[in-house]
Amino acid sequence: MLQHSFVLDALETTGADTFSHFEVLIQEHRELGDSPQPSRLQQLVPTIGTFHTHLPLRDAFLIYNEKHRLTKRKHIQISFNEIRHILNLAQIMELRKERDGESVKTMMTSSSRLDSEDDSRQAWVDDMEIPDTDDSAPVAQLNGPKLISFDGDQTLYSDGANFEENPKLANYLYLLLRHGVFVAVVTAAGYDYNVEKYEFRLSGLLKYFEKRGLTPTECERFYLFGGECNYLLRLGSDYHLHPVPEDGPGGWCNATKFLKDAPANWSESSIQSLLDVAEENAKETVAELNLRGRVLRKRRSVGLVPQPGQEITRESLDETILRVHEKLRSMHNGQGPGLPYCAFNGGTDAWVDVGNKRVGVQVLQTFLGVEPTKTLHIGDQFLNTGNDYAARACAPCIWIINPKETTYILKSILRLAGVSFALPPVGKTIPSSPSLDFKEVERRAVAAKNIDVYTGQIYTGDLSNKKESQP
Numbered sequence: 001m002l003q004h005s006f007v008l009d010a011l012e013t014t015g016a017d018t019f020s021h022f023e024v025l026i027q028e029h030r031e032l033g034d035s036p037q038p039s040r041l042q043q044l045v046p047t048i049g050t051f052h053t054h055l056p057l058r059d060a061f062l063i064y065n066e067k068h069r070l071t072k073r074k075h076i077q078i079s080f081n082e083i084r085h086i087l088n089l090a091q092i093m094e095l096r097k098e099r100d101g102e103s104v105k106t107m108m109t110s111s112s113r114l115d116s117e118d119d120s121r122q123a124w125v126d127d128m129e130i131p132d133t134d135d136s137a138p139v140a141q142l143n144g145p146k147l148i149s150f151d152g153d154q155t156l157y158s159d160g161a162n163f164e165e166n167p168k169l170a171n172y173l174y175l176l177l178r179h180g181v182f183v184a185v186v187t188a189a190g191y192d193y194n195v196e197k198y199e200f201r202l203s204g205l206l207k208y209f210e211k212r213g214l215t216p217t218e219c220e221r222f223y224l225f226g227g228e229c230n231y232l233l234r235l236g237s238d239y240h241l242h243p244v245p246e247d248g249p250g251g252w253c254n255a256t257k258f259l260k261d262a263p264a265n266w267s268e269s270s271i272q273s274l275l276d277v278a279e280e281n282a283k284e285t286v287a288e289l290n291l292r293g294r295v296l297r298k299r300r301s302v303g304l305v306p307q308p309g310q311e312i313t314r315e316s317l318d319e320t321i322l323r324v325h326e327k328l329r330s331m332h333n334g335q336g337p338g339l340p341y342c343a344f345n346g347g348t349d350a351w352v353d354v355g356n357k358r359v360g361v362q363v364l365q366t367f368l369g370v371e372p373t374k375t376l377h378i379g380d381q382f383l384n385t386g387n388d389y390a391a392r393a394c395a396p397c398i399w400i401i402n403p404k405e406t407t408y409i410l411k412s413i414l415r416l417a418g419v420s421f422a423l424p425p426v427g428k429t430i431p432s433s434p435s436l437d438f439k440e441v442e443r444r445a446v447a448a449k450n451i452d453v454y455t456g457q458i459y460t461g462d463l464s465n466k467k468e469s470q471p
Contacts, residue, residue, distance in 0.1 A: 011071035060090035142179035151379035152187035172410035190227030229360030278352035344387035358390035
């Protein structure tokens with residue numbers, strides 16, 4: 001659609017109008033809702049998903065173009081990544097309400113100028129973290145999303161790594177919690193309710209929260225959903241994760257069992273049938289394609305992971321996922337497994353999980369009382385072989401490709417929300433946040449420690465021998 005609309009040397013006059021047309025098509029699509037009559041957009045793009053909010057695409061394009069000068073290019077047309085950035089910008093713009101006569105466009109344009117104007121004091125604001133001058137002072141509720149959920153790998157930290165060395169991102173997450181936002185990590189990593197294994201992967205972030213002194217109320221706004229939607233944990237005032245009860249008063253399964261696909265409604269026999277098919281398919285694929293991988297089965301998932309020191313190609317992982325999709329859809333005479341599931345290429349591995357991120361985000365929305373239009377999911381896997389794909393059905397989404405982009409998105413959200421960018425008086429400085437060397441957090445002061453992100457096994461002592469610690 002875009003290739004026919006964008007003509008180099010004519011973008012100055014056609015670019016914004018093209019995005020205005022998309023804006024109209026999206027609004028028409030939203031207004032038709034569940035009508036059997038397909039929208040014009042759906043006729044052009046049959047796989048189009050749900051748009052939970054209006055998207056100010058023209059304004060987003062104009063703001064993005066002001067900074068990056070797309071319309072000045074003479075040889076290279078607009079790219080997929082640039083379109084992704086414009087859509088991301090439009091989404092976070094829409095989630096902020098205008099106030100005091102100030103338009104979102106005005107504020108975003110003003111913010112983008114900070115990146116280009118040659119002024120040392122403005123450059124200081126752009127290069128440093130958003131300052132928060134007094135950790136003990138009360139702060140207003142964020143003018144923006146009320147719940148932000150994040151994928152883990154390649155969104156908050158590098159694939160297969162842990163949250164250790166990104167103090168800017170940690171600071172932005174801290175500021176979101178301070179300003180009343182629920183923050184949730186919705187990850188495929190499933191270690192049952194073995195808290196230590198999740199904490200290991202987030203230890204740098206949790207230590208940062210402790211150093212900054214989050215209050216008990218602010219701590220309780222931080223959640224982690226393991227196994228896509230199977231194991232819910234919440235941060236306590238001791239800066240440790242704690243399982244949220246599933247049953248009884250306040251239990252998250254109890255509170256959400258009226259949802260059609262809620263985990264509370266899954267039978268154990270259906271779970272095991274789904275996993276049996278997934279495990280058999282993974283083993284067949286390893287044998288037929290001669291893959292250097294091993295098949296793991298957990299309580300709610302099956303994974304194909306590389307043998308130590310080996311790699312599995314992206315093509316082989318995609319083949320595995322497409323095969324398992326085919327097998328699962330054919331269960332029960334073509335009716336499918338009867339449960340929500342997620343089969344995805346994780347970049348270095350492939351997994352089939354019982355449940356998916358649509359269910360995870362919906363459970364959080366219901367449990368926390370947040371509307372879909374006030375929710376934002378941020379992830380990197382939005383292809384049909386990715387595990388963020390399902391979240392599109394229940395929340396506005398932001399498609400990023402690495403933690404650096406996540407950091408920039410959160411910075412933009414905080415700017416739009418009006419988190420203070422006030423410059424210090426001449427001769428004065430804004431106090432910096434407590435310093436923290438992420439490489440020297442307390443867990444590193446004990447014996448050298450490592451975690452197998454696939455199995456959840458934690459090793460201590462001489463890592464070359466890989467002796468598993470006792471539970």
